[in-house]
Amino acid sequence: MAVVTPSNQRWRVIAVHVALLAFITLTMLPLLTILSISLRPGNFAGGSLIPKALTLDHWKLALGISVLGPDGKWEAPPFPVLQWIANSMKVALVSAAVALLLSVTSAYAFARMRFRGKRLTLDALLLLQMFPSVLALVAIYAIFDRIGEWVPWLGLNSHWSLVLAYSGGIAQYVWLIKGYFESLPVELEEAAFVRVLLPLAGPILAVVFVLAFLSAMIEYPIASVLLHDESQLTLAVGSRLFLFNQRYLWGDFAATAILAGLPLTLLFLFTQRWLVSGLSAGAVKG
Amino acid sequence: MKAARFALMALGALSLFAALALAFALHAAHASGWALAVLALTALATWVYVSPRFMAWRYIAPGGLAAALFIVFPMLYTLGISFTNYSGEHLLSYERATDVLLARGQGDGRSMAFTLEPQGGDRVRLHVQADDGHRYASAPLTLGDTVRAPLQDEPADAPATPAADLRTLTAQVPALRRITALLPDGSEMRLLSLRRLAVERPAYVREADGSLRATADGARLVADIDEGWWRRADGTPVTPGFRATVGLANYRSIFGERRFYQPFLRVFTWTVTFASLNTLFTFAIGLLLAVALNWPALKGKPGYRIALFLPYAVPAFISIPVFRGLFNENLGEINLVLFQLFGVRPGWFSDATLARSMVLIVNTWLGYPYMMILCMGLIKAIPDELYEASSLVGAGPLMNLWRITLPLIGRPMAPLLVASFATNFNNLTLVALLTNGAPDYLDTAVPVGATDLLASYTYRIAFQDSGQHYALACAIASIVFLIVATIALANLRLFKVGQSAR
Numbered sequence: 134m135a136v137v138t139p140s141n142q143r144w145r146v147i148a149v150h151v152a153l154l155a156f157i158t159l160t161m162l163p164l165l166t167i168l169s170i171s172l173r174p175g176n177f178a179g180g181s182l183i184p185k186a187l188t189l190d191h192w193k194l195a196l197g198i199s200v201l202g203p204d205g206k207w208e209a210p211p212f213p214v215l216q217w218i219a220n221s222m223k224v225a226l227v228s229a230a231v232a233l234l235l236s237v238t239s240a241y242a243f244a245r246m247r248f249r250g251k252r253l254t255l256d257a258l259l260l261l262q263m264f265p266s267v268l269a270l271v272a273i274y275a276i277f278d279r280i281g282e283w284v285p286w287l288g289l290n291s292h293w294s295l296v297l298a299y300s301g302g303i304a305q306y307v308w309l310i311k312g313y314f315e316s317l318p319v320e321l322e323e324a325a326f327v328r329v330l331l332p333l334a335g336p337i338l339a340v341v342f343v344l345a346f347l348s349a350m351i352e353y354p355i356a357s358v359l360l361h362d363e364s365q366l367t368l369a370v371g372s373r374l375f376l377f378n379q380r381y382l383w384g385d386f387a388a389t390a391i392l393a394g395l396p397l398t399l400l401f402l403f404t405q406r407w408l409v410s411g412l413s414a415g416a417v418k419g
Numbered sequence: 420m421k422a423a424r425f426a427l428m429a430l431g432a433l434s435l436f437a438a439l440a441l442a443f444a445l446h447a448a449h450a451s452g453w454a455l456a457v458l459a460l461t462a463l464a465t466w467v468y469v470s471p472r473f474m475a476w477r478y479i480a481p482g483g484l485a486a487a488l489f490i491v492f493p494m495l496y497t498l499g500i501s502f503t504n505y506s507g508e509h510l511l512s513y514e515r516a517t518d519v520l521l522a523r524g525q526g527d528g529r530s531m532a533f534t535l536e537p538q539g540g541d542r543v544r545l546h547v548q549a550d551d552g553h554r555y556a557s558a559p560l561t562l563g564d565t566v567r568a569p570l571q572d573e574p575a576d577a578p579a580t581p582a583a584d585l586r587t588l589t590a591q592v593p594a595l596r597r598i599t600a601l602l603p604d605g606s607e608m609r610l611l612s613l614r615r616l617a618v619e620r621p622a623y624v625r626e627a628d629g630s631l632r633a634t635a636d637g638a639r640l641v642a643d644i645d646e647g648w649w650r651r652a653d654g655t656p657v658t659p660g661f662r663a664t665v666g667l668a669n670y671r672s673i674f675g676e677r678r679f680y681q682p683f684l685r686v687f688t689w690t691v692t693f694a695s696l697n698t699l700f701t702f703a704i705g706l707l708l709a710v711a712l713n714w715p716a717l718k719g720k721p722g723y724r725i726a727l728f729l730p731y732a733v734p735a736f737i738s739i740p741v742f743r744g745l746f747n748e749n750l751g752e753i754n755l756v757l758f759q760l761f762g763v764r765p766g767w768f769s770d771a772t773l774a775r776s777m778v779l780i781v782n783t784w785l786g787y788p789y790m791m792i793l794c795m796g797l798i799k800a801i802p803d804e805l806y807e808a809s810s811l812v813g814a815g816p817l818m819n820l821w822r823i824t825l826p827l828i829g830r831p832m833a834p835l836l837v838a839s840f841a842t843n844f845n846n847l848t849l850v851a852l853l854t855n856g857a858p859d860y861l862d863t864a865v866p867v868g869a870t871d872l873l874a875s876y877t878y879r880i881a882f883q884d885s886g887q888h889y890a891l892a893c894a895i896a897s898i899v900f901l902i903v904a905t906i907a908l909a910n911l912r913l914f915k916v917g918q919s920a921r
Contacts, residue, residue, distance in 0.1 A: 235482035242478035263907035265845040269493035301489030369736035394737035
């Protein structure tokens with residue numbers, strides 16, 4: 134390859150490196166500050182960004198362990214963070230399983246069968262994806278309020294209501310799986326759908342499961358409307374309770390943020406390749 | 420395979436049975452409309468799963484049903500609610516509100532002493548003595564149940580029952596509250612104190628013509644079906660109100676009343692500005708980074724890629740409150756540093772312009788990696804020969820960006836930019852977790868602030884403060900639906916054009 138190299142290229146490379154490093158430092162600062170705040174005694178900003186003394190109190194409180202305060206009193210954890218994590222996991226795992234089941238069957242039909250209205254249904258699915266559920270929050274609230282009058286365990290303040298509310302948002306997963314099925318040779322599943330096609334589609338099914346899991350873990354608007362008891366909250370709804378002016382638990386929040394955010398961040402980094410291809414099919418993380 | 424078929428058929432039969440049971444339960448609960456909907460849906464589902472014509476739809480039906488029930492139906496229901504007066508004042512249906520009024524009791528000043536006679540376990544008999552010495556007793560009843568206990572006359576010379584001590588009675592207050600004792604003349608008695616029951620009569624009784632009569636003053640109450648109130652003759656409404664269809668009243672308020680259209684216009688302007696600027700900023704930064712990372716001369720790309728992508732990987736419900744804390748005016752680290760360096764403490768949450776800048780900064784931080792990844796994918800597809808040719812004629816990097824990169828990725832990027840615009844148009848999570856709309860306008864009738872987007876504005880009208888103006892929120896949401904629908908349809912066209920171009 135005949136690349137023409139200008140004479141000042143070396144300086145340009147160095148300039149780009151410096152600019153990129155400066156930009157990365159700027160974007161990473163908030164995350165590093167949070168680490169420092171989680172290890173700093175007290176809940177208020179001290180005199181410097183690098184803590185002078187280190188303490189694990191915030192981490193203990195986040196993990197549900199009481200700590201001995203400076204005044205000699207035991208301080209109980211302010212919020213049931215571990216309970217929130219368990220709630221989020223429960224909702225997210227069940228929602229992901231439901232999403233996988235619903236989307237894999239639909240995707241199979243769209244990829245392999247010919248029927249009237251197929252194009253139209255696919256377009257409708259894509260279009261629906263663009264309608265944000267945040268605009269229908271009042272209706273969703275009213276629907277589950279009504280359902281709760283008849284079936285209390287499916288009504289407001291229940292985790293199953295959240296699973297149901299999430300089960301409709303599968304368009305993006307249908308498109309992902311459909312695309313994968315279409316890339317497999319048709320002759321294969323003439324043998325069997327369950328024994329041949331499904332194992333082959335294993336990787337994409339795993340990705341869809343993780344994506345659905347993540348999107349349920351980070352969903353805020355619907356969860357904030359449907360859940361209200363402190364012990365029922367998911368992590369996404371509960372974590373906003375830390376920073377009220379009357380009760381400002383900055384240090385405790387920082388520890389919780391890392392505890393909850395780090396695993397999700399790592400999971401997201403592992404799946405981002407597929408996520409981005411799904412995103413460009415018309416869906417955006419919200 | 421046979422067993423699996425059998426299991427599927429059993430599952431189908433079970434679902435059919437469950438659906439019919441649900442429809443029956445709904446009908447019994449006087450929700451016949453919903454019962455009918457469930458029946459219709461069941462019939463449709465049965466048809467799809469029995470008729471061989473709908474083979475493909477058998478696979479699509481479960482997912483399609485979920486999407487229909489929890490995406491399409493809420494949208495239609497939103498539109499439906501927007502034509503009603505559903506709000507904190509009009510929460511109940513007509514039937515329920517009327518039941519609440521009819522069940523409301525009113526003391527007539529009389530009360531009677533009571534004692535409890537233990538019958539073993541939670542069972543007790545209730546003994547009541549009027550002030551004139553007349554005595555009544557109930558049949559044995561279970562404490563803790565909600566019961567209406569008829570009282571029988573008791574001979575005046577029956578042996579007196581020992582009164583339970585105060586502590587036992589105090590512990591039983593919640594259970595005692597659930598008991599309604601019925602005197603032989605039909606009047607009701609409820610718990611007044613630890614020793615006495617108050618004689619009550621219904622505050623309202625239904626008349627033959629369907630109106631209600633207040634027993635206290637004999638006033639006649641007529642249901643105002645148009646506005647959702649039971650009203651006295653002079654027009655005073657009696658709470659609770661009930662849901663009523665009010666037609667276009669909410670829309671007339673939004674567009675006709677200054678106290679509603681002024682905040683709506685302000686919020687709409689800011690929403691469009693925010694979504695456009697944010698799309699512009701994230702795209703510009705993302706594109707620049709993508710171009711830099713695609714430069715063959717640059718070393719260490721995988722490391723840069725991960726580091727630059729990181730803000731997008733952190734869950735938003737974590738990173739947005741982190742910024743909320745960092746930007747805090749008195750306690751946050753950003754003002755700490757600014758104060759030490761320049762002696763200033765900007766009011767990030769109290770000044771409208773600063774608050775809006777902060778919202779933009781935070782959302783650009785959250786969103787640029789997405790644009791970067793998209794641009795990188797598209798730039799990779801541009802043939803290297805184009806850049807080689809341009810360097811032969813002595814073009815610099817800027818020229819390459821304007822003349823080659825931008826025009827070539829523009830078309831496939833267009834629908835993604837529109838999607839990003841639409842997403843940020845409704846970015847409720849950002850505003851709810853970062854500013855909650857602050858700083859609030861002080862001259863408006865509804866709670867609304869300078870950083871509120873249309874989505875967070877409806878959220879606050881419905882769920883925050885005292886209002887619970889559900890119907891008004893739904894009317895605004897319906898208008899936003901219309902806007903989003905226009906964008907989405909336009910985008911579907913762009914998407915197809917982009918796909919056929921690739």
